[in-house]
Amino acid sequence: MFDALTDRLSGTLSRMRGRGRVRPGDVDEAMAEIRLALLEADVNVRVVRRFIERVTQRCIGSEVTASLTPGQEVVKIVSDELVAILGGTPLRVQFASKPPTVVLLAGLQGSGKTTAAAKLAQWCKSQGRNPLLVGADLQRPAAVEQLRTLAGGIDVEVWSAPGDPVACAAGGLAHARRIGRDVLIVDTAGRLAVDAELMTEVARISDAVEPDYTFLVVDSMVGQDAVATAEAFHATLEVDGIILTKLDGDARGGAALSVAEVVGRPVAFASVGEKVDDFEQFHPDRMASRILGMGDVLTLIEKAEQVYEQAEAEAAAQRLADGTFTLDDFVDQLRQLRKMGNLQSIVGMMPGIGAQLRDADIDDNKISTAEAIVLSMTLTERESPEIIDASRRARIAAGSGTSSSQVSNLLKQFTQMRKMMGGMMGLGSKRRGSARKATKNKPRKTAKGKPGRPGGSAGGSSRTGGGRVSPKGSPLLGKIDTTLPGTEIDWESLDLKLPGR
Amino acid sequence: MSTTVLLVIIFVAVMVLLAAVPFVHRSIGRRAGPSVAQPPDDVTTVLAKYPRAPEDVAPEPATFSTGLAASRRSLRERLSAIRGRRADDDVWERMEEALLGADVGVATTMATLDRLRATSVEQGISDGDTLLESLGAQMRAVLGAQRSLQTTAPDRPDATPVWLFVGVNGVGKTTTIGKVGHRLAAQQRQVVMAAGDTFRAAATEQLGTWATRCGAELISGSPGADPSSVVHDAVAAAAARGADIVLADTAGRLQNRKNLMDELAKVRRVADRYPGAVTETLLVIDATTGQNGLSQARAFAESTDVTGVVLTKLDGSAKGGIVFAIEAELGLPVKLVGLGEGAADLVDFDPDDYVEALLALPTDHTR
Numbered sequence: 001m002f003d004a005l006t007d008r009l010s011g012t013l014s015r016m017r018g019r020g021r022v023r024p025g026d027v028d029e030a031m032a033e034i035r036l037a038l039l040e041a042d043v044n045v046r047v048v049r050r051f052i053e054r055v056t057q058r059c060i061g062s063e064v065t066a067s068l069t070p071g072q073e074v075v076k077i078v079s080d081e082l083v084a085i086l087g088g089t090p091l092r093v094q095f096a097s098k099p100p101t102v103v104l105l106a107g108l109q110g111s112g113k114t115t116a117a118a119k120l121a122q123w124c125k126s127q128g129r130n131p132l133l134v135g136a137d138l139q140r141p142a143a144v145e146q147l148r149t150l151a152g153g154i155d156v157e158v159w160s161a162p163g164d165p166v167a168c169a170a171g172g173l174a175h176a177r178r179i180g181r182d183v184l185i186v187d188t189a190g191r192l193a194v195d196a197e198l199m200t201e202v203a204r205i206s207d208a209v210e211p212d213y214t215f216l217v218v219d220s221m222v223g224q225d226a227v228a229t230a231e232a233f234h235a236t237l238e239v240d241g242i243i244l245t246k247l248d249g250d251a252r253g254g255a256a257l258s259v260a261e262v263v264g265r266p267v268a269f270a271s272v273g274e275k276v277d278d279f280e281q282f283h284p285d286r287m288a289s290r291i292l293g294m295g296d297v298l299t300l301i302e303k304a305e306q307v308y309e310q311a312e313a314e315a316a317a318q319r320l321a322d323g324t325f326t327l328d329d330f331v332d333q334l335r336q337l338r339k340m341g342n343l344q345s346i347v348g349m350m351p352g353i354g355a356q357l358r359d360a361d362i363d364d365n366k367i368s369t370a371e372a373i374v375l376s377m378t379l380t381e382r383e384s385p386e387i388i389d390a391s392r393r394a395r396i397a398a399g400s401g402t403s404s405s406q407v408s409n410l411l412k413q414f415t416q417m418r419k420m421m422g423g424m425m426g427l428g429s430k431r432r433g434s435a436r437k438a439t440k441n442k443p444r445k446t447a448k449g450k451p452g453r454p455g456g457s458a459g460g461s462s463r464t465g466g467g468r469v470s471p472k473g474s475p476l477l478g479k480i481d482t483t484l485p486g487t488e489i490d491w492e493s494l495d496l497k498l499p500g501r
Numbered sequence: 502m503s504t505t506v507l508l509v510i511i512f513v514a515v516m517v518l519l520a521a522v523p524f525v526h527r528s529i530g531r532r533a534g535p536s537v538a539q540p541p542d543d544v545t546t547v548l549a550k551y552p553r554a555p556e557d558v559a560p561e562p563a564t565f566s567t568g569l570a571a572s573r574r575s576l577r578e579r580l581s582a583i584r585g586r587r588a589d590d591d592v593w594e595r596m597e598e599a600l601l602g603a604d605v606g607v608a609t610t611m612a613t614l615d616r617l618r619a620t621s622v623e624q625g626i627s628d629g630d631t632l633l634e635s636l637g638a639q640m641r642a643v644l645g646a647q648r649s650l651q652t653t654a655p656d657r658p659d660a661t662p663v664w665l666f667v668g669v670n671g672v673g674k675t676t677t678i679g680k681v682g683h684r685l686a687a688q689q690r691q692v693v694m695a696a697g698d699t700f701r702a703a704a705t706e707q708l709g710t711w712a713t714r715c716g717a718e719l720i721s722g723s724p725g726a727d728p729s730s731v732v733h734d735a736v737a738a739a740a741a742r743g744a745d746i747v748l749a750d751t752a753g754r755l756q757n758r759k760n761l762m763d764e765l766a767k768v769r770r771v772a773d774r775y776p777g778a779v780t781e782t783l784l785v786i787d788a789t790t791g792q793n794g795l796s797q798a799r800a801f802a803e804s805t806d807v808t809g810v811v812l813t814k815l816d817g818s819a820k821g822g823i824v825f826a827i828e829a830e831l832g833l834p835v836k837l838v839g840l841g842e843g844a845a846d847l848v849d850f851d852p853d854d855y856v857e858a859l860l861a862l863p864t865d866h867t868r
Binding site for chain 1: 598603606672700703706711759787791796
């Protein structure tokens with residue numbers, strides 16, 4: 001896994017600090033790092049070159065020089081530019097005044113058009129529309145079957161006719177008018193941009209149905225070729241927006257940037273899972289963080305949402321606030337964490353995690369060692385770990401196949417963690433006491449404040465006796481402290497799907 | 502669930518992970534670096550080409566060279582400027598851009614060019630053409646691994662050999678099985694296809710169409726059934742009918758989905774019920790894939806013991822350079838290449854042709 005751009009740049013740019021002006025050489029060095037980061041994220045070489053030119057221009061201006069933290073300033077400029085390209089003018093789907101609104105999906109084989117078609121239909125339904133799907137992929141065996149099965153699950157009708165895909169699409173349009181559907185989504189066969197014959201065919205389909213929106217479906221794992229493909233499709237069809245698929249994988253998704261830059265249209269939707277509901281409007285700022293490897297708290301939150309039960313989560317939060325978080329809870333949390341997927345990828349999503357931890361090969365089995373230690377304790381020991389003395393420690397070590405020092409290490413870390421969270425949660429319990437809904441802003445503020453330094457924020461006095469918790473206990477925790485989630489995140493604009501609602 | 506509760510959870514998760522860090526830390530520095538495939542001393546013996554099956558020449562023969570025409574064109578333009586020039590910085594930059602643009606990836610590109618730089622100093626190479634030739638030779642040497650496909654299980658003459666096809670979503674696993682089935686059937690082998698993709702809608706129907714086309718028998722389960730059970734049934738059916746080989750399809754899965762990867766590992770174990778029966782586990786990779794391909798190869802190799810790579814969709818403009826990185830870093834050889842949607846559009850991987858296409862070099866026929 002690669003270092004976050006911030007980490008990389010901090011070395012290069014720390015030298016700028018304290019100097020009256022930025023030397024061109026400094027910027028060049030920083031840009032070389034950014035170039036590598038973008039290339040590693042699969043942004044096209046040519047797009048990277050243009051991008052770097054633009055960012056260099058901005059950096060050479062006074063913005064960076066004036067800053068005390070030029071590294072962060074450069075990252076901010078880069079991130080702003082990325083957001084601008086990815087979703088400069090966000091696409092808002094306007095349903096046609098004279099229905100049906102026709103949407104055409106095109107793309108390479110295997111990019112996920114058929115699945116995206118069904119997901120888009122479901123999205124339209126959630127917008128109060130009544131869509132009809134057209135299966136015009138007559139090429140791949142059973143493609144129409146696949147669409148029918150998916151559509152059956154969301155109760156949407158599918159129109160298809162064997163033979164000519166152009167006639168099939170046109171027939172679908174006529175059918176939609178006849179039965180009064182207000183959105184028509186046309187799924188087409190996957191095709192290579194270099195296949196002139198098939199590109200002509202998709203152009204004819206487009207002419208036949210005159211789409212209001214033409215979406216290019218792009219796999220987020222695609223590499224350098226994204227540009228060639230996007231250029232060809234845009235030249236043939238005039239693309240209105242991009243649907244980015246398979247974003248639940250661990251690809252950085254630099255292709256999104258390549259395509260958006262080449263086509264000059266925003267990414268409209270993102271497909272983020274295997275279920276029909278895993279489809280959402282695109283968030284350029286999240287994507288920018290992801291491409292730059294700056295962590296992705298929001299995705300992390302969503303993952304947590306999938307794994308944790310609401311009641312369970314509330315209870316855990318409550319125990320934290322009460323300071324009754326036990327080693328049992330600790331093990332429970334470890335297990336939940338593991339359910340969220342590969343630990344390495346989870347760590348990758350956490351912003352501000354130092355390179356030290358990110359480069360560690362986090363072996364899920366090693367986490368089991370921690371689990372084993374706790375499970376070798378008696379129930380009483382788990383409740384009140386302070387009773388663990390040398391002899392108990394020896395027993396626990398023997399039971400878990402570890403050493404005494406490993407056991408005490410774990411206990412030390414646990415105590416530290418609990419203290420720290422106690423401090424944090426002091427805030428949490430306070431707001432829970434007051435009218436919860438009415439003070440919605442407060443918790444946000446809490447989250448925004450720097451964790452670990454509750455004393456600094458309003459209401460930081462801890463109820464659970466955590467007191468002032470300084471980050472000096474562990475160098476690692478200290479590192480986290482200064483950079484943990486959120487300082488740049490606009491919580492107000494958070495658009496989370498909350499199952500509780 | 503309120504946003505705050507979620508934030509709390511995330512925070513707890515971070516803390517818990519960090520508390521467990523002493524245990525994580527012990528593994529720092531122990532990460533087994535990707536093993537670099539050492540090119541054998543005598544490259545030419547390994548590079549011996551495997552004869553192409555006759556059916557590949559049948560209706561509309563897709564060959565490696567014609568299939569790569571599209572990808573070759575753009576590179577030739579990019580690299581033509583190097584020819585007949587002195588090897589200056591610009592030449593190096595263009596080579597770097599060509600490799601990066603072919604999805605070879607930053608790390609592998611840098612390593613490759615560093616070695617080339619050493620060679621060029623050593624041999625005093627001063628012109629672009631020689632440099633390009635030298636780069637080609639070096640890359641061919643990396644691609645020297647053994648790449649034949651095992652159609653028999655030498656250790657288990659009693660068991661029907663199984664080929665398992667794995668990969669992320671949409672790379673062309675089902676289509677590849679169809680083509681492989683077509684090729685094996687043309688060699689008079691009795692093929693059983695296992696519709697192990699019980700997740701994606703109509704995947705069984707898609708494989709069924711291919712099975713009918715090439716006269717293979719299809720063993721399927723109900724939608725949502727345990728894929729291991731389907732594979733188990735297929736292995737049993739193949740044994741009962743005395744079939745020659747089982748081609749097992751699996752559902753596409755993203756490599757970071759731990760539970761799905763565990764499921765796949767189970768499929769592999771079940772297929773290998775008579776240990777040694779799984780003679781090939783082929784990772785299917787789409788030629789358009791970028792750097793994520795390396796992550797795919799690592800994860801699938803870990804859970805299913807991949808024996809080779811099938812590079813699909815190489816008939817487009819993508820060069821699939823990530824397989825070079827995969828072979829260089831993980832030693833997984835590319836065995837087959839998909840060049841279209843037709844039954845015969847499947848050819849054996851040819852390192853010489855491939856490197857030529859990557860660098861747009863003239864093929865050296867004296868080899």
